[in-house]
Amino acid sequence: MPNDTLKVHRLLAKSKNFFRFFDRRGQENPFLQEAIALSHKIRYNKGLSEAYNELGTAKRNKSQYILAADYHERALRFAEEIRDDRLTAISLNNMGVDYRRRDMLQKAFEVHFRALKTAEKIKDVRNITIAINSIGNIQLSAGKYRDAIEEFTKSLRLEEESNNPLGVAINLGNLGYAYEGLGQLDKAIEYYNRSLAVNQQIDDLKGQAICYNCLGTAYQKKKNYPLAKEYMQKALVINDNDRVKDKIHLAESYLSIGRLLNEENKLEEGRGYIRQSIDLGLHWGFKSILQDAYKALGENFHKAGEYDSSINNTNISLLYKDSLLEEKSTTEFAQMQAMYDVHQKDNQIRLLQQEQDINQLRIRRNLALAIALAGFLFMLIVGGFFYIRHRNLQANRQTLQLELRSLRSQMNPHFIFNSLSSIHRYIWSNNQEEASDYLTKFSKLMRMILDNSQHTFIPLNRELDSLRLYLDLEALRCNNIFDYRIQVAENINDEEVLIPPMIIQPYVENAIWHGLVHRKEKKGRLDINVSLNGKVLEVMVTDNGIGRKMAMEIKEKKDRTHNSMGMKVTEGRIALIRKINNTKDANVEVHDLEDHGGQAAGTQVRIKLPAEFLF
Structure with missing residues (x-):
């Protein structure tokens, strides 16, 4: 059993090490699947909770939020069965993120709040911070910007105390979003700059690009178009770097600059940036980018008075929107089917385990009867031996105690004799x-x-x-x-x-x-x-x-x-x-x-x- 649990943890470690390798190839992680199968076999609930958390997060990274939530709910169930508060808090926080990605904000808030209370009970600072930050993001999505600021401020303080610069940068950026939502653009710019400084300090290119885009958007809202374009261009340069592997960010940068130029009525220049965004979207299959880019191109032609081109591009945008909705429905159906298949397999495993348990109980019962019979005979023999021995020891003990009582009785007259002798000497001395x-x-x-x-x-x-x-x-x-x-x-x-x-x-x-x-x-x-x-x-x-x-x-x-x-x-x-x-x-x-x-x-x-x- 200890060797099996050790093997589960080794498989989980390998799963984390090779996560990106299998993810890039669109393959299931075999180490993770083996860890789950072995944990089921030995009924190791801690291993199951950790494995299902990993599997759920992997599905969420592929935008399979329904499957992700199902796996994280399983992780929670196994964590609660063994009363492991740390794993319970992790599972609840993961479930909250799944629900938030599906815009189920009320349900997301409830599970993050449960995660917060569980983490506070065991003083788990990491999960406390995650829960507070997530609650802040829920308030941000719901347009409750002041509540969001309160939560992000708490999370920021905890990240600073934990000396986690990445967490500090994220919370500073989130505070910027909240102040931007309130229309306090100068305050938002202040927080975006602070987040940018931390991202530069830790050399996080993705974080820097996000900050530059946020600064560009804020200055665009202030109608400071030159400065807005300057920051967006900086984000574009970073996203065009070979170190940034996900090219969707590069497509987003081209589209942001194109929209900015549309707003400035620099239509020809803006059209060039939007088309570069479309080229990247077509090459990499970024349908959401293509929907937004064709919409922006339609607006560009509309401003230029080229209404036919505007209608054509708007129609293409709507086609991509329909395609995304259909793809979303298909994906959700596929996830539900996958959930059904997984539940069926789990039921089969459970039935096999029950049958195995019944057979083991029969074997144990027969063995127990044989051992009990042998033990009864052995105890009868040993009991008889010890009874006779105990009876002899009791007799010896009684004999020794009688000797001790006899010696103690000799002690009293001896002492009395000595004391009377002393009294005699006192009287003799006439005192x-x-x-x-x-x-x-x-x-x-x-x-x-x-x-x-x-x-x-x-x-x-x-x-x-x-x-x-x-x-x-x-x-x-x-x-x-x-x-x-x-x-x-x-x-x-x-x-x-x-x-x-x-x-x-x-x-x-x-x-x-x-x-x-x-x-x-x-x-x-x-x-x-x-x-x-x-x-x-x-x-x-x-x-x-x-x-x-x-x-x-x-x-x-x-x-x-x-x-x-x-x-x-x-x-x-x-x-x-x-x-x-x-x-x-x-x-x-x-x-x-x-x-x-x-x-x-x-x-x-x-x-x-x-x-x-x-x-």
């Missing part, structure tokens, strides 16, 4: 008031611990509250030989993040009793930092105590047989959490800190746990 204060805080802490111990996980703020209470008790017990700070990262909502209860306390206790109490200089410092890195909760316990090595030496001197129950139980809990969650994120890392001289400067414990959340 009854502080003992009472200590006992009050201790009872509050006991309630919190008993509440928390009922749960596998508790909110982080409750764990930290109990930890603060514990640290306050230990600070009292140790005569405030250390300060502590608990810091929670800003990206943590401590009411939603969950943590196993009493998981931090043993490491804090260890930092106090094996590190900070043995400091001899300065006050101790204990930092507890909680952070969340992805799905891992990290708790950092940092002290500036004596370090593990010296603590071990002191421990060996005092009591070789004592082991830290709290640390062992907590390590066992973390190991079980790692097993239950099947993760490597649950672990504890201990680092010895050193100062610049390499002396022990404390200990840092990093506790890593899988992040759990309340919601």
Whole structure:
């Protein structure tokens, strides 16, 4: 499918490159036809919209406006089906030009207005400009010159902002037409000159010739015949240039000068220019030029008093007029016949596609049934395997959770024993008031611990509250030989993040009793930092105590047989959490800190746990 759409775009690109080659030979563009056929086959609506737009424009350039409108309407339908606003705006603008060429001004206005609104929605400046310029041309054709000026002024501003000199030249010329229609000839001449300057800047000979003819016509209306002829002669020179391939413009220049000379009563000289226009019309088959030229020649003879020649030439003009009308009717009939043939072919393609779709659906249905049956059998086997495996895993998980609950229950009497020991020391020292204060805080802490111990996980703020209470008790017990700070990262909502209860306390206790109490200089410092890195909760316990090595030496001197129950139980809990969650994120890392001289400067414990959340 992607390769097919790529092929469609390559065919469209070739179609544009070889457009003039096939157009000059009067042949259909095979690349365009192949792009349409392939797009129909793969149902690529974007390709169809672009191709039908190209085909419609090609027909319009041959004055086949009925066919052009039909193709552009198809392009619009496919663009709307895929909701492509850019292609929709392009198609609507193309349809508007088709209708305007057929003098269907109201319908042209409606589709250009739709194009304008669609282009404005997506800020498509190119199509906004085209729509506004086209609406201006409709107003110009309808004789609404002031409305036309308003639209052309908007279009001019957009072309200037887009740095499009050709568009600037066209809009300046259009403004000239509108002011000429209002009879403001000086204003019209001003705009024609500005348009001429831009056309000269971009070396557009066709644009220059149009401007010279417009200037000539404007000066003719002002009765400034010498200047009018001068500009018309300049247009004639350009149109006689080999770079201007369409000789109809040369015939128009001869005819314009002939009419000007008729008006000046320079009849013999005017007759010469008109006959040159007729010669070109006969040679190239320009029937519309021949109609106008014979009419002008008839008027020339009428002014000269040669009435027989005048009647003869007028009759020839009328014959060409009749021929053009008949040709127009024949062309329109041929276009309608071509439309009918194309619609018939489209219906055949649609029926074939429907039949193909039905066959594909049958094949897919049979294949789906076979796959479904095979899949059912496979899922039955796999489901049975995973059911047995899940049942075994559940049993293992329940066993691990029972072990974890057992370890957690061991944690509470261990902590209570240590705390009662502290109360005993306070009472022993005969400090009854502080003992009472200590006992009050201790009872509050006991309630919190008993509440928390009922749960596998508790909110982080409750764990930290109990930890603060514990640290306050230990600070009292140790005569405030250390300060502590608990810091929670800003990206943590401590009411939603969950943590196993009493998981931090043993490491804090260890930092106090094996590190900070043995400091001899300065006050101790204990930092507890909680952070969340992805799905891992990290708790950092940092002290500036004596370090593990010296603590071990002191421990060996005092009591070789004592082991830290709290640390062992907590390590066992973390190991079980790692097993239950099947993760490597649950672990504890201990680092010895050193100062610049390499002396022990404390200990840092990093506790890593899988992040759990309340919601």
